[in-house]
Amino acid sequence: MTTHAPATEDAHQAHHGHSHGHEAGHGSFKSYMTGFVLSVILTAIPFWLVMADVFENKAVTAALVMVLAVIQIVVHMVYFLHMNSKSEGGWTMMALIFTLVIIAIALSGSLWVMHHLNTNMMPMSPDMMRNVP
Numbered sequence: 001m002t003t004h005a006p007a008t009e010d011a012h013q014a015h016h017g018h019s020h021g022h023e024a025g026h027g028s029f030k031s032y033m034t035g036f037v038l039s040v041i042l043t044a045i046p047f048w049l050v051m052a053d054v055f056e057n058k059a060v061t062a063a064l065v066m067v068l069a070v071i072q073i074v075v076h077m078v079y080f081l082h083m084n085s086k087s088e089g090g091w092t093m094m095a096l097i098f099t100l101v102i103i104a105i106a107l108s109g110s111l112w113v114m115h116h117l118n119t120n121m122m123p124m125s126p127d128m129m130r131n132v133p
Contacts, residue, residue: 027082035079042072066107073103 046065048054055061077083077099083092 027079031079035075038075038079039072042068042075062111070100070103070107073099 046068049061049064055064074096077096081092083096085093
């Protein structure tokens with residue numbers, strides 16, 4: 001009868017999704033609340049920066065909003081998706097790095113396109129706007 005104990009234990013672990021190769025925690029109430037509070041703060045600060053017109057230079061405001069957005073993405077990945085360097089043999093850290101690279105490409109590309117559209121568009125006078133269908 002003792003020969004079936006490991007198989008029963010393996011079946012129990014497989015049923016509950018526990019495995020020795022995964023180091024990711026499922027999170028505690030404290031970690032979820034920490035993530036939630038950080039998310040609220042990282043949402044309120046950009047809102048305040050834009051609504052209170054804190055900086056006269058709009059580029060500074062836009063840069064700060066984007067930096068805070070990237071920080072908020074990392075907070076979500078760490079506190080809610082439980083990504084760290086130990087879980088899944090380091091693959092979640094690779095996913096984090098990949099996400100940051102994609103975000104950098106998307107943000108810089110979007111800013112580049114918007115800047116060039118702004119500088120290369122023909123200015124329209126109010127008279128020209130009336131003739132637009």
